[in-house]
Amino acid sequence: MADLSTNVGGIKSPNPFWLASAPPTDKEYNVVRAYKAGWGGVVWKTLGEDGPPVVNVSSRYGAVHIGEQRIFGLNNIELITDRPLDVNLREIKKVKKDWPDRALVVSLMVPCEEEAWIKILKEVEDTECDGIELNFGCPHGMSERGMGAAVGQVPEYVEMVTRWCKNHSNMPVLVKLTPNVTNILTPARAAKAGGGDGVSLINTVNSITSIDLDVMAPTPTVDGKGTHGGYCGPAVKPMALHMCAEIARDAETRGLPMSAIGGISNWRDAAEFIALGAGTTQVCTAAMHYGFKIVEDMIDGLSDWMDQKGYAKISDFQGLAVPNVTDWQKLNMNYEIVAEIEQAKCVKCGLCHIVCEDTSHQAISADRVKGERHYEVIDKECVGCNLCMHVCPENCITMRKVDNGKDYLNWTQDPRNPFSTAAE
């Protein structure tokens, strides 16, 4: 069994699987159930100042289903905790005392006033929690009150509030970033400049999941109206991977501890984020889809995979994929692959042919051989785009490397590039 313990920005946990700040971490009851199930840490659902009430509506969730796969993406319009601050603080203190080995991070969101932050930081520090996460990402409801994404989208605010938190407490500070920005590096650099111990990303993506065509309103529909909400779940994972990768390879933010969030549903997803440098991973949608038990597979799946790969501890593979994330112009122009159909496994659905024929390079022929349908790659037409491999429902198309004898040559060196820097 590999050592799954991890440390992100000074916050330690027995495994890299945390529950993200969200409905599953709203109160002692849920959090204790999560710890019992095996989760390494939780980020308590965002606390706000003890002032204007937070009131939620019903309904609160919209979802995208694909085929029989329920909740490919989930959208919510829930706000931060609507429970009294003192109740939350009391529970946090108790839970931390009862579960000392687990990470307990408290998510915070108060107005951009130093006094407000000073007040809540003191109260939270008193719980002896392991750290705080600054919710600069929530895209709905709270942003209209000048908090959440309204802060996260202004790098100066990100830096300022992060600095207040570092100045006025001794707790590790994770800055949770909103993806609803043009360039994730800007708020990430601000978080670092403000002294943040790490970043958590991504928060939810601004979205409308669907329009109810009977009601003619967005879903979730609240009495005939709907609004944009925060999108998460498997659908957003590719965006989250990209943003984590950008932070991991940026000269300024490289090495900044990351707690990755975004569609993480199983150990493999988690391993991918760790390979991009994440120290912990946060889960919400998958837990809201299947319950807390999924962590069992996450733990033994990751452990078994690490054992097979010879990784004894998380840091052994953490960030290993980062050097291989590069810019397009650094890709090898001379690398050549072509599709290959494993005829014995082909069920003759013809999808590879029709998508190549209609939308790509006319590189898969459709014939009848002795009356049987036969699909064959035309090597000289195949550009190795992979489309056929992705549409094949039987997974019987692989990409074969063509040994063309050519050396590595990227676009900056390619003579076909008018701005090529290739040596004469």
Place this chain on the structure above:
Amino acid sequence: MTQSRDVAAGRCTANVLAEAFSDLHAPLTDQQAYNEASRCFYCHDAPCLEACPTSIDIPGFIRRIATGNSTGAGKTILDSNIMGATCARVCPVEELCEEVCVRNTGDHKPVTIAQLQRHATDALFDAGMQPYTRAASTGKKVAVVGAGPAGMACAHRLARYGHDVVVYEAKAKSGGLNEYGLAAYKMPDNIAQREIDFILSVGGISIENGKALGSDVTLDQLRNDHDAVFLGLGLGAVNALGLDGEDVDAVEDAVDYISELRQADDLASVPVGRRVIVIGGGNTAVDAAVQAKRLGAEDVTLVYRRGPEQMGATGFEQDLAQTNGVVIRHWAKPVGIKGQNGSAVEMEFETTELGDDGRLTGTGQSFSITADQVFKAIGQAFDPSPLGGGDAPEVKGGRISVNEGRLTSLDNVYAGGDCVEGQDLTVSAVEDGKIAAESIHLKLSEGAS
């Protein structure tokens, strides 16, 4: 040894009968249909489409179900097969579209095309939609003989083209075998008549029930009074066993019994033997055997002269018979009938085998079974007698000869369905009617600009 025949109605309570003759397959719920439709790969050059005698765009209609467009799916089906609702219930899909579904290869389980087809056609009927319009009247008149699948498919297409169609049907109700010849549990909720009503609702078709060709109208008359004639006569005769004693009251034709059962207002009024033998290996034999069992027969034995592979009944039908408690005895042929009217009969069978020359021969071994009711289901034959009188189309190999366009040897007479050479399936009959209608339309349009 003479025992009196034990044939009685009401062997089961009304509740048991209602359950036994309800839908063989419950209709899919919307969610089930969506899930199943999502299994379809939407193949290019789809094998299922090619396997369908009416070339229904199966991937196209299944995709429509998956997108929540079930009425569009229904229309896609009906565009190719106006009797798609019946075919969804009775087509031997395991030998047609579902047999070639590519998901047999990977999952070993085809997409359940028939059930999806039913879902879609039900959706369209339930919505009360009429997707077709009739073109302006051409003033041309076409006679269709037989309101079965071939005739009604032909009539519908001709009516859409604006021709006036009169359908002559010998029976009191329209639908042909859909109404009279299929097991009740396959065609519940009066679907055959709902389908006929739907076909008629396009307009331009009138049906004259109770008008039989040969007795009430002649082919010569029809040819004189119409611009074209389509013959969808079906099979009017039943093959006989050719044994002495075949005329005793215990020995009946399975098709007549099925028809009686289908037309009964109250299934508890349909008499059934305590011990039943069905002779034959096709779907009609299974329909008779299973229905007899479900009516309350104690023992039902289906005897077929060859093995399971040669049975005309599909594997699904054979399984259905066996799971309903029908005993199937392969490799035996009837050789004698002992009994008289009013008595049970002792049927004697000789076991059979394939000789070295590949021909079926008796082994000399025999056995007998006593039964109160014996159903003959050894095939039907085309009866050419209604064609007689004047000019009759050429009949070859026991069926009316037609060319590719379903034209007979007479210049304005077309034919299709079971009365011509082919698969003797509802779906092939529909295709014949469709093709004949196109040929007739082409012919009638000649000269018109």
